Amino acid sequence: MLEEIGTTEQGDLVINVGPQHPSTHGVLHLVITLNGETIKKVEPHLGYIHRSIEKMCESLTYRQFIYSTSRMDYLSAHMNNHACAMAVEQGLGLEIPARARVIRILMSELTRLASHQLWWGAMAMDVGAITPFFHAFREREMINDIMEETCGARLTMNYMVPGGVMFDLHPNFQVKTKDFVRFFRSKFDEYDELVTNNIIFQERMKNVGRISAEDAVSFGCSGPVARASGVSSDIRKLAPYEGYDQLNFTEALETAGDNYARYLVRMQEMRTSLSIIDQLIDNIPEGDFQAKTKAVLKLPKGEYYSRVETARGDFGVYIVSEGGTTPYRIKFRSPGFSNLSALDHIARGCKIGDLVAIMGSLDLVIPDIDR
Amino acid sequence: MDVKKPMDPFPGQVHETPGGGILTGTLDDVINWARSNSLWPLVFGTSCCAIEMMSTASAKYDWSRFGFEVARATPRQADVIIIAGTIVNKMAPVLKRLYDQMPEPRYVIAMGACATSGGPFFYNTYSVVKGADHVIPVDVYIAGCPPRPEALLHALLTLQVKVKSGAPREKITIGEISK
Numbered sequence: 001m002l003e004e005i006g007t008t009e010q011g012d013l014v015i016n017v018g019p020q021h022p023s024t025h026g027v028l029h030l031v032i033t034l035n036g037e038t039i040k041k042v043e044p045h046l047g048y049i050h051r052s053i054e055k056m057c058e059s060l061t062y063r064q065f066i067y068s069t070s071r072m073d074y075l076s077a078h079m080n081n082h083a084c085a086m087a088v089e090q091g092l093g094l095e096i097p098a099r100a101r102v103i104r105i106l107m108s109e110l111t112r113l114a115s116h117q118l119w120w121g122a123m124a125m126d127v128g129a130i131t132p133f134f135h136a137f138r139e140r141e142m143i144n145d146i147m148e149e150t151c152g153a154r155l156t157m158n159y160m161v162p163g164g165v166m167f168d169l170h171p172n173f174q175v176k177t178k179d180f181v182r183f184f185r186s187k188f189d190e191y192d193e194l195v196t197n198n199i200i201f202q203e204r205m206k207n208v209g210r211i212s213a214e215d216a217v218s219f220g221c222s223g224p225v226a227r228a229s230g231v232s233s234d235i236r237k238l239a240p241y242e243g244y245d246q247l248n249f250t251e252a253l254e255t256a257g258d259n260y261a262r263y264l265v266r267m268q269e270m271r272t273s274l275s276i277i278d279q280l281i282d283n284i285p286e287g288d289f290q291a292k293t294k295a296v297l298k299l300p301k302g303e304y305y306s307r308v309e310t311a312r313g314d315f316g317v318y319i320v321s322e323g324g325t326t327p328y329r330i331k332f333r334s335p336g337f338s339n340l341s342a343l344d345h346i347a348r349g350c351k352i353g354d355l356v357a358i359m360g361s362l363d364l365v366i367p368d369i370d371r
Numbered sequence: 372m373d374v375k376k377p378m379d380p381f382p383g384q385v386h387e388t389p390g391g392g393i394l395t396g397t398l399d400d401v402i403n404w405a406r407s408n409s410l411w412p413l414v415f416g417t418s419c420c421a422i423e424m425m426s427t428a429s430a431k432y433d434w435s436r437f438g439f440e441v442a443r444a445t446p447r448q449a450d451v452i453i454i455a456g457t458i459v460n461k462m463a464p465v466l467k468r469l470y471d472q473m474p475e476p477r478y479v480i481a482m483g484a485c486a487t488s489g490g491p492f493f494y495n496t497y498s499v500v501k502g503a504d505h506v507i508p509v510d511v512y513i514a515g516c517p518p519r520p521e522a523l524l525h526a527l528l529t530l531q532v533k534v535k536s537g538a539p540r541e542k543i544t545i546g547e548i549s550k
Contacts, residue, residue, distance in 0.1 A: 019465055051492050060495070137426065155517055
């Protein structure tokens with residue numbers, strides 16, 4: 001497959017990008033057909049990080065399989081765990097304590113911020129600016145410190161378990177989170193000055209990589225990619241879970257559908273996450289952080305599905321249970337896979353130099369796609 | 372003549388003479404010293420560990436303090452390959468090919484449980500290579516899923532000690548490195 005470099009019968013140039021390439025954000029292999037500098041076709045080849053997680057989950061118990069999902073979309077580890085925990089709770093008919101619900105939302109929003117910060121740095125790097133990467137990581141390390149104190153890990157937290165969360169919040173959590181929110185809010189001006197209002201950046205992003213609302217729906221795009229085309233797709237609004245319906249926030253929507261719109265949606269989402277944290281950080285109810293569960297979990301025979309809004313979009317978990325301690329079949333609906341499927345459609349007609357910017361604006365996490 | 376050991380761990384001895392000094396040492400030691408302080412890593416992140424590798428590169432941990440900041444995207448310019456993430460059966464030939472393209476001397480760091488042994492994907496999977504050392508020889512292993520940036524820095528320093536010692540791969544043991 002790697003030897004496919006050459007020309008087609010029509011004289012088009014065929015080049016390979018990846019699997020080891022800094023702009024593919026992981027190990028994605030793209031076979032690109034070029035007519036001069038114009039892209040005629042982009043063919044993604046998957047499987048370079050296929051770890052057979054779905055098959056593996058069939059031999060793990062309902063407590064164990066949640067941990068492997070942290071390694072799928074590692075930038076949204078909390079939300080992946082969250083969806084799995086909710087699917088198991090649905091089967092058990094568990095009622096979650098109010099404190100655990102609020103902790104789950106807080107952690108999810110912090111993770112979304114960390115994910116978007118990394119994307120912001122990587123996006124700017126994709127169009128040639130190195131400095132924003134260091135700015136983004138400065139703030140991201142603060143979130144990592146908060147996570148580390150409460151969850152015990154910086155990246156793959158495995159904090160959400162069926163029935164609630166694994167540990168109670170660290171005593172420093174509220175103080176540190178408030179400090180972070182205050183600090184990060186003051187940095188938005190810097191972000192805007194450095195990147196958003198940068199004329200070079202805007203020229204690279206505006207009117208590049210357009211996708212219409214109809215196409216976004218038919219490709220199954222979700223998350224910021226769909227919302228940038230004007231498709232309302234925020235699961236937090238459409239199918240509220242864990243008390244998101246009691247919060248006051250608006251869904252970020254843009255209509256242009258180009259790279260810059262996707263950029264603006266994510267910037268807006270960061271502000272939304274900050275406002276959600278603001279609403280909850282002083283109102284964490286007292287009580288248990290975990291409902292009482294049996295040591296061995298057995299789901300009744302049936303099918304269970306739950307979905308959450310990760311930093312990339314609609315993440316779903318589908319469990320088929322035969323009544324035992326391990327699932328009969330598990331299927332994950334990962335947002336990155338559907339968003340990647342639209343890449344060929346988006347990139348056709350664009351210049352080869354813009355492909356990296358388009359991929360950056362899709363915010364792909366390859367282990368999430370390959371699983 | 373006054374002979375003293377320099378503060379900098381530069382190999383050899385400085386013999387002070389009026390108006391300067393004379394340095395004596397072996398050329399191999401000097402080359403290894405220079406080599407160890409300018410190891411260029413290959414950008415090779417396959418999964419979660421790549422994020423911690425980026426953290427190590429960022430301002431808080433800053434691996435450029437030890438001469439590692441020149442991350443290269445092509446194996447032809449790299450000295451050390453940091454395997455940050457799982458290697459699966461489809462990726463293994465690519466990893467071998469990347470390693471073969473690197474110029475000698477080349478070093479390998481297996482970062483995290485997956486690259487060391489398959490880690491969380493050791494059991495019940497059909498597609499994961501159980502340790503990158505099935506494909507290419509590894510110099511330094513790091514435990515953790517994913518390892519902290521400090522662990523990666525320690526591995527980089529361990530690799531520097533190994534390069535400075537100049538011994539072939541088989542002769543190095545943990546005891547020798549800690550001396």
